[in-house]
Amino acid sequence: MNLRPPIGELQALLGAEAVSQDPGELLHWGRDWTRIYAAAPWAVCWPRSTAEVAAVLRWCHARGVPVVPSGGRTGLAGGAMATAGELVLSLDRLRYLGPVDVLNRSVAVGAGVPNQVLQEHCAPHGLWWPVDLAAKGTATIGGNLATNAGGLRVVRYGHARNWLLGLEAVGADGQIISELRALHKDNSGPDLRQLLVGSEGTLAVVTAATLQLAPLPGPTAVALLACPSMQAVLEVLAQAHTLKLELHAFEVFSDLCLSHVLARTGLPQPLQARLPFYALVELGLDPAGSAHQPPAGARMERWLERLLTDRTAADGTLAVDHRAAQKLWAYRERITESLQPWTPRKNDISVPVSRLAEFVVELQRWLDHSRPGWQVALFGHVGDGNLHINALRPEGMAMVEFQQACDLADEALYQLVARFGGSMSAEHGIGLVKKRWLPLFRSKAELQALGALKHALDPAGILNPGKVLS
Ligand code: MLT
Ligand code: ZN
Numbered sequence: 001m002n003l004r005p006p007i008g009e010l011q012a013l014l015g016a017e018a019v020s021q022d023p024g025e026l027l028h029w030g031r032d033w034t035r036i037y038a039a040a041p042w043a044v045c046w047p048r049s050t051a052e053v054a055a056v057l058r059w060c061h062a063r064g065v066p067v068v069p070s071g072g073r074t075g076l077a078g079g080a081m082a083t084a085g086e087l088v089l090s091l092d093r094l095r096y097l098g099p100v101d102v103l104n105r106s107v108a109v110g111a112g113v114p115n116q117v118l119q120e121h122c123a124p125h126g127l128w129w130p131v132d133l134a135a136k137g138t139a140t141i142g143g144n145l146a147t148n149a150g151g152l153r154v155v156r157y158g159h160a161r162n163w164l165l166g167l168e169a170v171g172a173d174g175q176i177i178s179e180l181r182a183l184h185k186d187n188s189g190p191d192l193r194q195l196l197v198g199s200e201g202t203l204a205v206v207t208a209a210t211l212q213l214a215p216l217p218g219p220t221a222v223a224l225l226a227c228p229s230m231q232a233v234l235e236v237l238a239q240a241h242t243l244k245l246e247l248h249a250f251e252v253f254s255d256l257c258l259s260h261v262l263a264r265t266g267l268p269q270p271l272q273a274r275l276p277f278y279a280l281v282e283l284g285l286d287p288a289g290s291a292h293q294p295p296a297g298a299r300m301e302r303w304l305e306r307l308l309t310d311r312t313a314a315d316g317t318l319a320v321d322h323r324a325a326q327k328l329w330a331y332r333e334r335i336t337e338s339l340q341p342w343t344p345r346k347n348d349i350s351v352p353v354s355r356l357a358e359f360v361v362e363l364q365r366w367l368d369h370s371r372p373g374w375q376v377a378l379f380g381h382v383g384d385g386n387l388h389i390n391a392l393r394p395e396g397m398a399m400v401e402f403q404q405a406c407d408l409a410d411e412a413l414y415q416l417v418a419r420f421g422g423s424m425s426a427e428h429g430i431g432l433v434k435k436r437w438l439p440l441f442r443s444k445a446e447l448q449a450l451g452a453l454k455h456a457l458d459p460a461g462i463l464n465p466g467k468v469l470s
Contacts, residue, residue: 004042005063013055019045030082032073041082048093050207058174066465069201071143074135076346077431079200091142100125106165106182108210111142127213130157134333142206148198150427155383156248166210167193172458182210200429201464203457219285221300222325225313226275230360233279235312246284250383253278257335257377264338273315280332335379342392345406349417350426353385359420386426414440430468
């Protein structure tokens, strides 16, 4: 049993309505989307400003209370799980939305602003925050930065860290250790902001950010193609790169994913042919074309015909208007919720794009051998070499037995990933779920340096204890 100071002290700091120990609230705010661990926080609080976050952290530091910083809680690695009597520090009320600086192409926002709200705020100015996640309605800017979120358009825009100008963050002892700036260029020494990005709340708590904005994307077209193999999917990617059209997204999902999406959503079958893999390709359309080039839509149509003729794809469809494109995107975006009832073990790996086909062949061989009869759903961001390998819990298998089997299998899977020069966490982070495998992918010296950094910034170890680094 953890001893905690009287809750009244925290209520005195924030007001009684900003602190709760209600069991329903503890369950809701104490967990993310991993659903592997039981939520068991001591309390949850909702500060309204950076000054209040600082006050809470000062108090936690003085009292030795462990803190789990919490954003939209859509994470899949357990980074926002409170499992051991921690205080959940929710950034939900930090919803400041600054004016859009059109000339500087930037905006300052609070950590609790959801991606979609930010995108709607910037759209009237012809600008947007290009970290585009399937969970954009719930995921927040603070969480995006704490985990260096990627999403559906990394192939075009990169990760959250690429769009960060200034970061406001509060350190473990309540001091503001990084401040908001709005500079495109700032080479005044090492970049503390970028060290905090992706640290999953273990080094400091992100309270606000100045974000760089991209121009709102122009018209795009989306193609969905049924392909016989990952090799064929990569051939589509190689050709997409040569089209002289901007590649906005290149996603893949397996036929098993499609079956689950169809069963869960009732959406109609998108193509007549059912093949092992589907590639979803989004390309920018330059509306006018040029004297030497037919318009982009026509070029895409011809390309699709070619892919079908040379049998790189067995079936395909093209959407050139927004509504039709959204319908095709739904088959990809609704995979996560469709697999959720099977409480999947989510492996989120990456290998160099050029080695992906070879990796998938080896993966399949290993799956056939080590998980015979299991449903393993593959999908992800092929343009980035990022594959989500979701093992679904076999019907009737107890959760504990499933987790043990997955833990055993992960060892071999990550050895395979390491052999391909890959990463065990392409975008979901480390959290609780992946921590034990870190030594396979980061050298001893690297882990020592990171440990020293953690110790320097959080000597009492109160920030998200047990996550990422021990
Ligand atoms: C996605 O690509 O849809 C997300 O990473 C979520 C997931 O892996 O389930
Ligand atoms: Zn993903």
